[in-house]
Amino acid sequence: MAFIKTTEQDSNYDHLEKMSINEILQNINNEDKTVAFAVEKTLPQINLLVEQVVNKLKAGGRVFYIGAGTSGRLGILDASECPPTFGVSHDLVIGLIAGGDSAIRKAVEFAEDSTDQGWKDLKSYNISDKDIVIGIAASGTTPYVVSALKKCNDNKIITGCITCNQGSPLSKTAKYPIEVVVGPEFVTGSSRMKAGTAQKLVLNMISTTVMIQLGRVKGNKMVDMQLSNNKLVDRGTRMVMNELNISLDEAKELIQKHKNVRDAIKKDNKNE
Numbered sequence: 001m002a003f004i005k006t007t008e009q010d011s012n013y014d015h016l017e018k019m020s021i022n023e024i025l026q027n028i029n030n031e032d033k034t035v036a037f038a039v040e041k042t043l044p045q046i047n048l049l050v051e052q053v054v055n056k057l058k059a060g061g062r063v064f065y066i067g068a069g070t071s072g073r074l075g076i077l078d079a080s081e082c083p084p085t086f087g088v089s090h091d092l093v094i095g096l097i098a099g100g101d102s103a104i105r106k107a108v109e110f111a112e113d114s115t116d117q118g119w120k121d122l123k124s125y126n127i128s129d130k131d132i133v134i135g136i137a138a139s140g141t142t143p144y145v146v147s148a149l150k151k152c153n154d155n156k157i158i159t160g161c162i163t164c165n166q167g168s169p170l171s172k173t174a175k176y177p178i179e180v181v182v183g184p185e186f187v188t189g190s191s192r193m194k195a196g197t198a199q200k201l202v203l204n205m206i207s208t209t210v211m212i213q214l215g216r217v218k219g220n221k222m223v224d225m226q227l228s229n230n231k232l233v234d235r236g237t238r239m240v241m242n243e244l245n246i247s248l249d250e251a252k253e254l255i256q257k258h259k260n261v262r263d264a265i266k267k268d269n270k271n272e
Contacts (some may be wrong), residue, residue: 015206035198
């Protein structure tokens with residue numbers, strides 16, 4: 001059966017330029033409402049991939065996100081939020097984008113069409129079979145991503161993917177594919193919309209679940225977050241205050257001493 005990109009099919013809406021602002025907003029919102037249900041259908045696939053990520057990271061490995069354009073940026077966004085949110089090393093979750101870091105802000109022409117740069121980018125991090133690589137591509141056809149995963153497979157590196165088309169080359173390449181089929185975009189082919197939203201939801205689920213499994217959350221609190229601004233210091237102080245049932249001033253003192261919520265709420269600190 002021929003591969004059909006639903007992400008490239010004509011929008012269910014036409015004459016967008018004739019719509020009022022309210023009509024445009026309402027129709028976009030109506031489409032967005034379908035995304036979470038599409039993600040829900042893929043929970044078994046997400047579960048399988050997350051299990052693999054948890055196992056690799058517990059064994060000392062790393063997880064790589066690799067993508068192009070919007071997909072690459074979303075992977076970098078998720079990776080960059082793990083250290084401040086969960087207090088892990090910047091080397092644990094790594095995001096790579098076709099065209100390099102400059103492509104985060106400005107599109108790099110034809111970077112996604114390279115069939116060897118993806119593997120080169122991974123090799124620059126001394127990738128090995130201790131690690132796991134997740135390819136992200138709404139279309140499921142991006143050469144930069146597909147070729148990188150093929151090389152990973154050749155080198156016995158576990159691969160997963162997040163795509164928004166069923167039966168794509170990327171899905172067939174990845175050992176643990178996630179296919180969130182969101183259908184045609186409001187603006188035909190604009191996969192930064194529903195497809196991008198779906199990818200962001202799945203990335204949130206992967207990284208958050210993995211970090212919880214790695215013990216980076218206590219109760220429902222981010223006890224390992226980096227206290228890098230006043231808002232987070234205040235949040236951390238109140239966590240300590242509530243956890244130890246102490247005054248705000250006492251909690252502030254513990255936070256100032258330990259610079260970390262987890263350390264501040266250890267039982268030993270109750271008597272300090």
